[in-house]
Amino acid sequence: MSSASPALHPLDPQPAGAPTDMAVHLRDVRRVFSGREVLGGIDLSIPPGEFVALLGHSGTGKTTILRILSGLDRADAGTVQVPTARSVVFQEPRLVPAKRVWQNVVIGHDQNRPARETAIAALREVGLGQHVDAWPKTLSGGEAQRVALARALAVEPDLLLLDEPFASLDALTRMRMHDLVAQLWERHHPAVVLVTHDVDEAIVLADRIIVLNAGRITLDVRVNLSKPRLRTDARFGTLRQRLLDELGVISQPARHD
Amino acid sequence: MSSASPALHPLDPQPAGAPTDMAVHLRDVRRVFSGREVLGGIDLSIPPGEFVALLGHSGTGKTTILRILSGLDRADAGTVQVPTARSVVFQEPRLVPAKRVWQNVVIGHDQNRPARETAIAALREVGLGQHVDAWPKTLSGGEAQRVALARALAVEPDLLLLDEPFASLDALTRMRMHDLVAQLWERHHPAVVLVTHDVDEAIVLADRIIVLNAGRITLDVRVNLSKPRLRTDARFGTLRQRLLDELGVISQPARHD
Amino acid sequence: MTDALATLAEGASVARSRAPAGGRISRSPQLQDLSPGEARSTRWRQASPWQRRATRLLVPVLILAAWQFVSEAGLVSTYVLPPPTAILAAFHELIVTGELQSAIVTSSARALSGLVIGGSLGLALGLFAGLWKLGDDVFDGPMQMLRMVPSIALIPLFIVWFGINETAKIALIITATAFPIYLNTYAGVRGIDNKLIEAGIIFGLDHKKLARRIILPTALPSILVGLRYSAGSSLLALVAAEQINARSGIGYILTIANQNQRVDIIIAGIIVYALLGLALAAFMTFVERLFLPWRTDIVLG
Amino acid sequence: MTDALATLAEGASVARSRAPAGGRISRSPQLQDLSPGEARSTRWRQASPWQRRATRLLVPVLILAAWQFVSEAGLVSTYVLPPPTAILAAFHELIVTGELQSAIVTSSARALSGLVIGGSLGLALGLFAGLWKLGDDVFDGPMQMLRMVPSIALIPLFIVWFGINETAKIALIITATAFPIYLNTYAGVRGIDNKLIEAGIIFGLDHKKLARRIILPTALPSILVGLRYSAGSSLLALVAAEQINARSGIGYILTIANQNQRVDIIIAGIIVYALLGLALAAFMTFVERLFLPWRTDIVLG
Amino acid sequence: QDAKPKPKLIVGTQDAGFPHIADASGAYKDAPYEVEWAVLPGPAAQFPALYSKSVDIGWLGDTSLILEQAKSTTPWTPDTAPLRIVAGWRNFDPQFRQLVTVVRNSADVKSLADLRGKKWAFNYGGINHLQYVLSLVKAGLQESDIEPVQLGDGFQAAAAFNAGRTEVYSGDFVRVKELVDKGEARILLNGDDLGIPGLTVYATRQDVLQDPERKKQLADFLERGRKLWAWYDANLPAVAKIYVDKVKYTPEKAEAQAGRNKSQFVPIDAKLLKEEQNIADVLFERGFIKNKVDVNAGFSGDYNVFTIGGAAAQ
Numbered sequence A, B: 001m002s003s004a005s006p007a008l009h010p011l012d013p014q015p016a017g018a019p020t021d022m023a024v025h026l027r028d029v030r031r032v033f034s035g036r037e038v039l040g041g042i043d044l045s046i047p048p049g050e051f052v053a054l055l056g057h058s059g060t061g062k063t064t065i066l067r068i069l070s071g072l073d074r075a076d077a078g079t080v081q082v083p084t085a086r087s088v089v090f091q092e093p094r095l096v097p098a099k100r101v102w103q104n105v106v107i108g109h110d111q112n113r114p115a116r117e118t119a120i121a122a123l124r125e126v127g128l129g130q131h132v133d134a135w136p137k138t139l140s141g142g143e144a145q146r147v148a149l150a151r152a153l154a155v156e157p158d159l160l161l162l163d164e165p166f167a168s169l170d171a172l173t174r175m176r177m178h179d180l181v182a183q184l185w186e187r188h189h190p191a192v193v194l195v196t197h198d199v200d201e202a203i204v205l206a207d208r209i210i211v212l213n214a215g216r217i218t219l220d221v222r223v224n225l226s227k228p229r230l231r232t233d234a235r236f237g238t239l240r241q242r243l244l245d246e247l248g249v250i251s252q253p254a255r256h257d
Numbered sequence C, D: 001m002t003d004a005l006a007t008l009a010e011g012a013s014v015a016r017s018r019a020p021a022g023g024r025i026s027r028s029p030q031l032q033d034l035s036p037g038e039a040r041s042t043r044w045r046q047a048s049p050w051q052r053r054a055t056r057l058l059v060p061v062l063i064l065a066a067w068q069f070v071s072e073a074g075l076v077s078t079y080v081l082p083p084p085t086a087i088l089a090a091f092h093e094l095i096v097t098g099e100l101q102s103a104i105v106t107s108s109a110r111a112l113s114g115l116v117i118g119g120s121l122g123l124a125l126g127l128f129a130g131l132w133k134l135g136d137d138v139f140d141g142p143m144q145m146l147r148m149v150p151s152i153a154l155i156p157l158f159i160v161w162f163g164i165n166e167t168a169k170i171a172l173i174i175t176a177t178a179f180p181i182y183l184n185t186y187a188g189v190r191g192i193d194n195k196l197i198e199a200g201i202i203f204g205l206d207h208k209k210l211a212r213r214i215i216l217p218t219a220l221p222s223i224l225v226g227l228r229y230s231a232g233s234s235l236l237a238l239v240a241a242e243q244i245n246a247r248s249g250i251g252y253i254l255t256i257a258n259q260n261q262r263v264d265i266i267i268a269g270i271i272v273y274a275l276l277g278l279a280l281a282a283f284m285t286f287v288e289r290l291f292l293p294w295r296t297d298i299v300l301g
Numbered sequence E: 001q002d003a004k005p006k007p008k009l010i011v012g013t014q015d016a017g018f019p020h021i022a023d024a025s026g027a028y029k030d031a032p033y034e035v036e037w038a039v040l041p042g043p044a045a046q047f048p049a050l051y052s053k054s055v056d057i058g059w060l061g062d063t064s065l066i067l068e069q070a071k072s073t074t075p076w077t078p079d080t081a082p083l084r085i086v087a088g089w090r091n092f093d094p095q096f097r098q099l100v101t102v103v104r105n106s107a108d109v110k111s112l113a114d115l116r117g118k119k120w121a122f123n124y125g126g127i128n129h130l131q132y133v134l135s136l137v138k139a140g141l142q143e144s145d146i147e148p149v150q151l152g153d154g155f156q157a158a159a160a161f162n163a164g165r166t167e168v169y170s171g172d173f174v175r176v177k178e179l180v181d182k183g184e185a186r187i188l189l190n191g192d193d194l195g196i197p198g199l200t201v202y203a204t205r206q207d208v209l210q211d212p213e214r215k216k217q218l219a220d221f222l223e224r225g226r227k228l229w230a231w232y233d234a235n236l237p238a239v240a241k242i243y244v245d246k247v248k249y250t251p252e253k254a255e256a257q258a259g260r261n262k263s264q265f266v267p268i269d270a271k272l273l274k275e276e277q278n279i280a281d282v283l284f285e286r287g288f289i290k291n292k293v294d295v296n297a298g299f300s301g302d303y304n305v306f307t308i309g310g311a312a313a314q
């Protein structure tokens, strides 16, 4: 990665012993909801610029981790250290119904003419140039998701958190969005945490894949394949199989190419 | 299909010329939103008990068709005839935040003790036996989606409309849900329309696959494969390729097994 | 959307008949025709705008008819409830002397100034108390107390504090209008979905921008209900305010008529208030359409 | 959730400093420590319950102090604003004679009966007008008119219609309470997300069940705001209602004190009202907690 | 043996203490009908209660009925008047002035003419207003010659004057008494100077006056009323105590109130009618009422024999 050791945050003195060269540093992070331990001791360090995919069954705590990383939720115990500049695509679109689509995209900017231009450019990139002035309620599911994506990509974060951002997109649109995220990552190398249920997607995009199971990390592998990653590559197939096994999916014949 | 010719609805006299042996009958259905024609003449007949998958890019009008079939939206022109007993899994969970999970599942039933038992059984089937008394806001994305599924399956419709019901589920949970839907279909053969972005899922589950493009049906194929359908089957691959071509997806090497 | 929901009524009324019963293997589905333009059971939502306008008039006209009947039949002494014709004469008197016209102008000016100040106050405090615990702790108590003070009881105090001119009148109107907006703003803010606020914070909105871009627009429907209420209160507060050294105004006319036992004028005044209420309702509906273009109505039939 | 949002304040205040500037290729991210239990800037939300309670008392105590000062400095004639000590004496008098106690009992009974009837009426009409165009057409107009009638102006009419006993008093309270609940129910119903209604209809809910299972629970926060308002109005309406042949009650005490120029008692009465307002607010908060367990509050600090 | 319930005579009052005084006096204790008091402050409540037969006898100020009569489009006659005054009473003790016009010493008003241009607080309607209007007449001024400050009730008017917001005040004396006692203000005119009868009256409906049974009750009620005033006169401390105990007067004010309300019936005779007619005429000339009023229609002298006794009846 091309990033230097990050400067200390002036307001938050570095806790003793925390590594300063990591963008994300979680140590023994726990989270309990109404008596149930949802996260049971997560250790995770992500260097600046690394692209991490997070896999796991429904309800294992993926969103909970993302909420803690984003600062929207506070761990019950442990150490949490993240970059100040974060951006999130939530699991739901979370658009303000009272604001037009373009205003939603630049919700954090000064809302003047140039902001509108920025928004239009971002919306074009996600294929929604026609819906600039629409109300969020009139969007289709996939359109709303893409607006949320455009909003997250219109800023330049050091940590980009993506919670199933492509879940309701068709194959073609999904591939376009993959390219978009890859481009953004090329441009200024944020650390990325991508939650997905699509193992192939994880392998194609990520430097490193983590599997979460019942609130603990049960697998943490590096993806040592050169890009573009081809599904025909034998190592692709092996990795996929390893991940599917970890997730407990009974091998489907078609997956063994 | 094992269904006999359906009885006429006493309140709605059959329009002349409409076939009486179909569960769903759409003829030249059009829908315009703020001047833009979203559906431009849809013709579609589904016999009772047929399982139809609906593919198409984001924003092509899949949800719009489902809304018209469900009766939630009215076409601007054309003929629409559907069974009286319909059930829907919406693209969003649509749970009543003020009602506990189990009450949401049996929202349409008399809410007494047996209803609670029904709800618990349905929730166990979707793997949420632990969340019976939770509030919807505390559910994870996939959990909420499964509650919506449980709610739709707890009634016995003649037409089941599923709008991307498995979008935010991991592979394992998704396979379990496939089984569940298949079981329900075995039990009393409703006509099903499933919107999905997963071509494999469409082939595995459906009798017939329809591709929608810019508000028109551009492909309508029958899936003549015996069940269980194996992805290794050459005809599976051919059909998948045909569908991906229709959807404009540039072939990924891995997809050619 | 309104239409969409209107069509539902039928679907629902039939769907209800579906029995969630046992495990038949095959069934012949009952069909339903949802084609557009089909002759459907006539429902109110299909009434023409004229029909609807007529209905809106129906109740007032019925009341008027009953009133004239009661008066003519001598069921109620005309001293207590003069017949509509007498009210008409009272209106005539008020209009010929120009009193009514000038009263409406004067009173509207008073009500509006009070409403603007009181409304802004209520809005600011409502946002503050709704969003910050400190604001809640400091202001909610006093607001809950303030709203319970009968404004009539405040008049002598306000005369001493604010004198006998416009200030005292407007101060009274302010106390009457601040609270409804406060309460509805507070509730509107508390009712906003967390998720939107979270998104706003993530995308770098500070508190001020959060309030302007997310909280205010999203709580606006509730705030407008408060405004609806406050606008009414501002007019009603005139009855108290215009007891203070006033020589014109709707409240003044009412007070004087009350002291003169001019029931005809009192009723004329009540009718003026009622019409102002209708005008206000129409205006607020217009405002809501204007400021809430993103809202879709649900109407069952 | 409250805590979750409270933690946000920090994240936001820092995130804001992020510049959405040009295309640097690499950067060293500024880091932020979000570990639990860290010493953070002291914020109001971290104040102890005792601190918060103290703040709640602060404003009333300040007012009291200012008042005593104004009285002692002779800035305001004791005719108009007797010192707190005089009010205390008035309270003593009212309590020793048992008047206050019996007034609260009598008045509460009146207010409550009016509130129950008026509230039910407002709720029913609000649901009806909110959900059906027919209801809207028939009832919204009259309700918008009715709410503008100053209750003082209704007294003579109500004496004729309902006599000079309890009926007339309670009728007055009903008119004062029906409207706020109506308005808030109407708005609450209109504000419900279509999507929920659609789901309800699909799953076979008829209108009655739709109202009971989806609309009422979802509009409840708004309805409870209306109830808050109505409960206050019911008490305020006592001032008008208890002018009609009353022998006891809080409104009666106020009216009589007004006629006797017992400013100390008037102010004592106002304080009783203010305290009732606080009690009401506390009760409504309790009711909201009870009936809206699914709601999560947002609080910024 | 008393199987049949006694008939009821419902009497309105505007003085919340009066029912207690009536009880204490025992004047109505063994009446062949039951007296029920209804406290209805202000003519706005008394009139509808009378018209709707919620009360049989109403309690008004004498000018209230003049205003009521002036409203009628068809002129009242003794036979058609819906309501008639059957008795009136007032206090004659000069020590207990009721109506006054008071000026602040700082206003430097030496003669009535000096009232020109002054800020003058009063409240509209009723007897206080009459004091204001007749003061103007006496000073030879029009309303446009002064700065009138019109307020909602007498208490507000007094508050404005006491707070120094106006220089002149017309209305009830007790409300400004403290300022006068302190020497900061003085009385310029009182009600008697202006020929204001200042009566409180009982008024009843024609149907009562025409029902022989009811008439008998009315006569008896008024006769017992005379006894009540006699008891009142002899028991001022007891009355004051009632005002303190039952309606929350301060002891000093209760004493003043008891003294001030000490009254006797006044015959409804030519002299009174002349004064009343004069007031009606001034109100008409000054435009406060729209129709000329003949006060004979609203006043009935038929019950003088019961209120005053045989001696005064002719």
Ligand SMILES: Nc1ncnc2c1ncn2[C@@H]1O[C@H](COP(=O)(O)OP(=O)(O)OP(=O)(O)O)[C@@H](O)[C@H]1O
Residues within 6 Å of the ligand: A033, A034, A038, A056, A057, A058, A059, A060, A061, A062, A063, A064, A065, A091, B137, B138, B139, B140, B141, B142, B143, B168
């Ligand atoms: N506020 C809350 N209160 C109570 N339980 C909660 C809360 N938030 C989350 N949970 C529970 O914590 C568990 C983990 O939730 P989380 O949203 O992290 O799952 P997830 O891995 O993102 O699942 P999915 O893939 O379905 O989105 C779930 O069982 C959920 O019900």
Ligand SMILES: Nc1ncnc2c1ncn2[C@@H]1O[C@H](COP(=O)(O)OP(=O)(O)OP(=O)(O)O)[C@@H](O)[C@H]1O
Residues within 6 Å of the ligand: A137, A138, A139, A140, A141, A142, A143, A168, B033, B034, B038, B056, B057, B058, B059, B060, B061, B062, B063, B064, B065, B091
């Ligand atoms: N109420 C509405 N008003 C205006 N436009 C609408 C409305 N509803 C849908 N649309 C538009 O109609 C088009 C089709 O929407 P629809 O929801 O049917 O798409 P879809 O095929 O379901 O897409 P997705 O896969 O993203 O869910 C979209 O472009 C959408 O913006």
Ligand SMILES: [Mg+2]
Residues within 6 Å of the ligand: A062, A063, A064, A091, A163, B140, B141, B142
């Ligand atoms: Mg999740």
Ligand SMILES: [Mg+2]
Residues within 6 Å of the ligand: A140, A141, A142, B062, B063, B064, B091, B163
């Ligand atoms: Mg869709």
